[in-house]
Amino acid sequence: MSAATTARQRRKDARPQELLDAALELFVEKGFAATRSEEVAVRAGVSKGTLYLYYPSKEELLKAVIQQALAAKIAEGRAMAQGLQGSPGDKLLTVLPHWWGEVYRSPASGVFKLVITEMCNFPELAQFYAREVIEPGSALVAEQLEAGMACGEFRRHDVRSTVYSIVMPLIMLCLHKHSLGACGMVEPMLADPDPFIRHHVALVLDGLRHRPDATGAPHTSPTPI
Amino acid sequence: MSAATTARQRRKDARPQELLDAALELFVEKGFAATRSEEVAVRAGVSKGTLYLYYPSKEELLKAVIQQALAAKIAEGRAMAQGLQGSPGDKLLTVLPHWWGEVYRSPASGVFKLVITEMCNFPELAQFYAREVIEPGSALVAEQLEAGMACGEFRRHDVRSTVYSIVMPLIMLCLHKHSLGACGMVEPMLADPDPFIRHHVALVLDGLRHRPDATGAPHTSPTPI
Amino acid sequence: MSAATTARQRRKDARPQELLDAALELFVEKGFAATRSEEVAVRAGVSKGTLYLYYPSKEELLKAVIQQALAAKIAEGRAMAQGLQGSPGDKLLTVLPHWWGEVYRSPASGVFKLVITEMCNFPELAQFYAREVIEPGSALVAEQLEAGMACGEFRRHDVRSTVYSIVMPLIMLCLHKHSLGACGMVEPMLADPDPFIRHHVALVLDGLRHRPDATGAPHTSPTPI
Amino acid sequence: MSAATTARQRRKDARPQELLDAALELFVEKGFAATRSEEVAVRAGVSKGTLYLYYPSKEELLKAVIQQALAAKIAEGRAMAQGLQGSPGDKLLTVLPHWWGEVYRSPASGVFKLVITEMCNFPELAQFYAREVIEPGSALVAEQLEAGMACGEFRRHDVRSTVYSIVMPLIMLCLHKHSLGACGMVEPMLADPDPFIRHHVALVLDGLRHRPDATGAPHTSPTPI
DNA sequence: TATGAATGAGAGTTCATTCAT
DNA sequence: GATGAATGAACTCTCATTCAT
Structure with a gap:
């Protein structure tokens, strides 16, 4: 039996x-x-x-789908972030692309599309997402940026803005995979996204490094219209 | 009468x-x-x-909605890009935030959400979007980056990747406006997005500027995992 | 037009x-x-x-059905009860069978079955029924019985009980019509129910009339077990 | 073992x-x-x-439920009716309330509601009910009424009608218990139904007793509308 | 031209019944 | 014998679309 x-x-x-x-x-x-x-x-x-x-209903299924698809990845990311050596910049350059590549290739990458689409219709979803994904995710990146500023690797800058500059393209990549990408209109560059991810993170971090003429703010146009 | x-x-x-x-x-x-x-x-x-x-049907209405909402903005962008003075970097720093601010504040900002959502269901939409929006939009930015490299303002780099690094957060901002933002969960920073847009474009362009040790590639980690 | x-x-x-x-x-x-x-x-x-x-739903339809089917009949009954001459007994003997015959022959007779069946499942229905049907109906009959006692036509008795003795068979008749009666198992007597209704009302009222040995209570067995 | x-x-x-x-x-x-x-x-x-x-099916379960719930009670009633002394009126006044009180308090009281509700949907149920319940039950009462007329206790009258006058309120009481009564809307009088039952049976039997002016028919209005 | 009553295919959900374990 | 996971027909309710007015 x-x-x-x-x-x-x-x-x-x-x-x-x-x-x-x-x-x-x-x-x-x-x-x-x-x-x-x-x-x-x-x-x-x-x-x-x-x-x-x-x-018990299609709606509950939706909630369960989102919850569980993200839960695992978030935990992974948290784990990966710990126990790493090197400068803050190196950490970001190492962990972020690696972790994101995993997310991108897993079905969980679709959740971003789902969340963006359905958040308005199911507001409690918004709260879950803000609390469980955006906050911890932003915090992880922000900590490294703060640390980098503290040790002099990065110049002073608006950390919140930079977090978005770093993270948003990664999310867009996932959205792309499940919209244009799913229509068979794969742009070759995005077929294998790891090089782009690394390029992007490196590019933004480069913009943060000290330089002779650094004024503390990025090189904004004097007349921003 | x-x-x-x-x-x-x-x-x-x-x-x-x-x-x-x-x-x-x-x-x-x-x-x-x-x-x-x-x-x-x-x-x-x-x-x-x-x-x-x-x-004649709900579906035709959808197509018309997307087509017309983007048409005007694209044309505007094209017009704005021409007849501008200054270095390529200055042009980007001037035009992009200005134009994008307009898009963001107009109802057209919602189209990105719509397109991402419905592209899979209506494949002809994907072709229209790729042809009419992505291509011209990317080209506009790419041209300036190429020009910047040619005149020595920017170091050599992968233009395609950089285009995405620059543009994706702008699109994400629009998506955010109509997802989390529409749930009343507006993060203060994104309530008025212009500063972020300027910060972001400036940050990426800063990463592109020449520097002593510039090797032509961004500062990638030697062991990218 | x-x-x-x-x-x-x-x-x-x-x-x-x-x-x-x-x-x-x-x-x-x-x-x-x-x-x-x-x-x-x-x-x-x-x-x-x-x-x-x-x-808007099957349940709302049910409520509407019950409400409107009874509303009309109740009003009719109230109207019929007024402006009648004669002793209380004569009034009851005249109005009740007449009105009830109408109810019985109309589709509204089915509502009793419906109400009894569905009351447990839709409790607000119970309140409506008690307030709009049972109370006014009982009151109409009770008033005549009280009047009959007052003028000496009837002996003293428990009016509430008598109301039920009079009315319950009338309701049962309606239930019968839509249960056994609807199965084609019509007992001949109940095919034309008016004679029975008259017989029944008269029989009960007879039990109420004064008689030599009347003790005020009906002729109960001395040892009611 | x-x-x-x-x-x-x-x-x-x-x-x-x-x-x-x-x-x-x-x-x-x-x-x-x-x-x-x-x-x-x-x-x-x-x-x-x-x-x-x-x-084997829900429907068979229904039939079994009805059959067995009534079987016992019917048998009891038959037994109780025999071996009783006294005039027919006294027998009715003794046995009927006693037996009915038992039925009322037992779960079998619900069967009437069930039968009325489902008879139309399951016609063989109607036949069973007519044969096993209505007929023997009516016969029991009718016999006593006939005997009462034979011995002069009751005046001549339409026995069939009177049977219904006596029995219908008893059944209604059971229906009431499982409709309004089950909704918590118990009218106090019907909470303990025995007094009402006795009152009712006595009242009707009183209407049947001889009186000076008795014509053999109940005291019907000369102009029954 | 504009309306909105009417339609009926189709969606979410339930539940009597079956059957492998 | 007893279970409860699984099924799928059937039910309530919705909504894109039509068309008489």
Whole structure:
């Protein structure tokens, strides 16, 4: 009976994840509203009714999808950030591209599209995302920038702005993968995104390094219109 | 009767634009699939039936919305780029933040969200967007970067990558406006985005300027993991 | 255009009642839960969707059905009770059977079945029924009984109990019509219920009249077990 | 092992009754169509699947519920009616309230609601009910009325009508218990129904007793409208 | 031209019933 | 025998679209 129970139990235990995987794919690809719940079930290899044994509604499924897809990656990132040697700049240049490459290649990369799309319709999603993703993510990068300023690797600058300058293209890359990229219109450069990611992070960090004429602010035009 | 006719004519002539405006707002806010066509009609001040006098289906309405919202802005950008004096860096620092501020504040800023969301569902949209928006937009920036390299303002670098480094945060800003921003969770910094835009463009361009040890590539970590 | 408007308008105006009629029939016949909303629509000669233009849900339809079916009859009864001559007993003997015959023959007779069945599931229905039907109905009968006691036509007795003795069989008759009666198992006596109604009211009132040995209470067994 | 087997056997033997009890409660409370079969199983302390080991379908369960709930009571009534002394009126006044009080207080009282509700949907139920309940029940009362007329205790009258006058309020009382009564809207008088039952039976029988002017018919109004 | 009543395909969800364990 | 995971037909309700007026 142990074997018997196991076979069924194994299926049952795997179901939630299988359903989440199927749902993530479809929600990202077609949008939440445009995805029929039966499609999710079928892609997960079960029938319509079975979906509702595990998630009480399509909306709850959405929340679970987003939550679990991000939870793992966030934890990974946090772990990776610790126990690294080198200057703050080196840390950023090492960890960020590596971690982001993983995210980009995993299905979790689609979550950004999903979040941006559905945040307005499900406000509690916004709070979850702000609290669990934006805040810790921003903090990780901001800490290194602060440290870099403290030790003189970087000039003084507006850390918050720089965080966005660094991070936003990484997110855009994920969005791109699941919009233009998913239409078969892959720009070659973005097919393998790691070089771009490294180039981007390095470029921004270069802009932060001290230089002879450094005024403390980036080189803004005197008449910004 | 001429006056009456004229008045009615005026309304009639304004209809398509009013419908497009209403549709853009709603599609951006709730998503295409989750927006009911009657809502669009009501917000445009007409009845359900009237919508169908101007656009044969909801899908055609979507295409018209995207097409027209971007058309004007693209043209503006092109015009603004010409007839400007100064170094390539100064041009970018002047034009880009100005133009983007306008885009950001206009309803057209929502189109990016819409495009990212619906591209997969309506592939012809992808081609239109790539041809009419990405290509000319990238070209405008790329030209200046090439010119900057030619005249020695910028060091040698991968122009394509830099274009993305510059432009992606600007697009993200628009996405943010219509996702987290629309949930009332506006981060103060992004409430008035112009300073950030200027900071960002300046920061990246700073990373491109010559420096003693410049090798032509940004300062990449020797062991990129 | 007046004629045009009228034709469509007439249909639209008649819809709610047509839907209520259809719903009453079906809910009574098959029960609320066992009636498909499309059946109601079809019997009313419209499509599924049209039903929802007039009633926002099946449950609201149920409430409307009950409310309107009883409202009319209650008002009729109240009107009939006034402006009648004769002793209280004669009034009861005249009005009650007449009014009840009308109720019995009308579709409203089915509401009792509906109410008894669905009261538990929709508690607000219970309050409506108690307030709008039971209370005024009981009061009408009770008043006459009180008057009859006052003028000596009836002996002293428990009015509340007697009201139920009089009224309950009338209600049962309606229930019977829509249960056994609707199964084709019509007992002949109940096919034409007026004689029974008259017999019943008269019988109970006879029990109330004074008699030599009257003790004020009905003739209860000395040892009621 | 014998003990273990016995214990299990006992449970197994009790199952059908436990299921019937649970089903009766739920069917009465919520209606047959609105009761989920799993609810029945859970209330009976078994699993969904087990229910189907004992009853092949929900519908069969319904039939069994009705059949068995009434069977016992009918038999009891028949037994109680025999071996009683006294005039027919005294018998009625003694047995009927006593028996009915038992029925009222037992779960079987709900069957009337169930029967009225579901008779139309399951016609064979109607036949069963007419044959096994209405006929024997009416006969029991009718016999006493006939006997009463024969011995001069009652005046001549329409026995069939009188049977209904006597019995219908008793049934209504049961319906009331499971409709308004179950909504917490218990009218005090009906909370303890025995006094009402006695009052009612006595009242009707009083109407049947001889009196000086008795014409054989109840005191009907000369102009019954 | 403009309306909005009407439609019916289709979506989300439920639940009686089955059957491998 | 007992279970409860799984199924899929059936139900309530929605909404893009049509068309008589």
